[in-house]
Amino acid sequence: MTEIFGIPIQAFLGQLMLGLVNGAFYAMLSLGLAVIFGLLDIVNFAHGALYMVGAFVSWILMDQWGVNYWLALVIVPLLVGALGVVIERTMLKRLYGLDPLYGLLLTFGLALILEGIFRDQYGVSGQSYPVPEALQGATNLGFMVLPNYRAWVVVASLVICLGTWFLIERTRLGAYLRAATENSKLVQAFGVNVPVMVMLTYGAGAALAALAGVLAAPIYQVQPLMGSNIIIVVFAVVVIGGMGSILGSVITGMMLGIIEGFTRVFYPEASSVVVFAIMAIVLMVRPAGLFGKEA
Incomplete structure (x- = not known):
């Protein structure tokens, strides 16, 4: 049997695939965080809860209404995106211009409320979501x-x-979105409705989190803690990539997922902390992150 660094190639590639899958979710969730922070300057701690809500809504639609996976991929981001719009219009818009700490505390509180609602309703045990029939099974690539x-x-x-x-x-x-973050009054003077753009931006970030939740539902157990379990790692990904850097979040998310997967092969005990160790090193060498702009 062929081996890589003393490890059977099947086990090695299996961990690589697991790392890619985890990296895919890190990338999608950190992307939504980066969009919201980069354009609205809000540290959105509710992002993990919205990811969990997306997974739960897809499961509820399947369990109670018979809505299939492919339709859920369209419906759920729209529903959770609408929830994001409501959150932005009723709460977050009152905090613009204040210290970002207020937004962090508000979204952290929202995350706890959403998590508590689903925990009270469904408990902490996970709900299973079936893999769609068209994507069941596996493909033998030889290696x-x-x-x-x-x-x-x-x-x-x-x-x-x-x-x-x-x-x-x-x-x-x-370009309008990026300009609005730099000088909203000037952009508004050109006839662009900046408040609507801000509202839709937050809604789009929430929709991205929900879409990640739908994709995750057939892989992980759908349960109230799934958002809080991943959001800390995702914040670390955003910090390493550079706060507000969209491409940096995507590249870093995939890269760290692969590194995490390899760590499980060579040193399993460190797999849960390797991301945070990398974050500490990056912050010491480049505080703005790998792809962030220095102040």
Whole structure:
């Protein structure tokens, strides 16, 4: 049997695939955080809770209404994005211009409320969500067996992340959004409705979190703590990539997922802390993050 660094190649590639899947979720969630922070200057601690809500809503739609996975991929981001719009209009808009700490505390409180609601209703035991029939099974590549659904998650997350980056960095709409963060009054003078843009930006960030939740539902157990379990790692990813750097969040998320997977192979005890060790090193060498702009 072929080995890599003394480890059977199947086990090695299996951990690589697991790292890619985890990295795909890190990238999607850190992307939403980076969009909201970069454009609205809000440290959105409710992002993990919105990810959990997305997974739960997809499970509820399937369990009670018979809505299939493919339809949930469309419906759930719209529903949770609408919830994000309500949050922005009723709460966050009152904090603009204040210290970012107020936004962090508000969104942290919202995360606790959402988590408490679902924990009270469904308990802490996980709910299973079936893999869609079209993506069941695996493909034998010769050197490894690749689960079809996990491959779909990696490809879908990359397409979504790169599409979001292109929208914000390479289109006129993205230019308006970036300009509004620098000088909202000037942009508004050109006839752009900045408050609506801000509202839709937060809603889009919430929709991205919900979309990640739908993709995660068939892989992980759908349960109230799934957001809080991942959000701390995602914040570390955003800090390493550079707060507000969209491309940095995507690249760093995938990279750290792979590093985490390899760490499980060579030194399993360190797999839960390797991301934070990397964050500490990066902050000492480059406080703005790998892709962030120095102040």
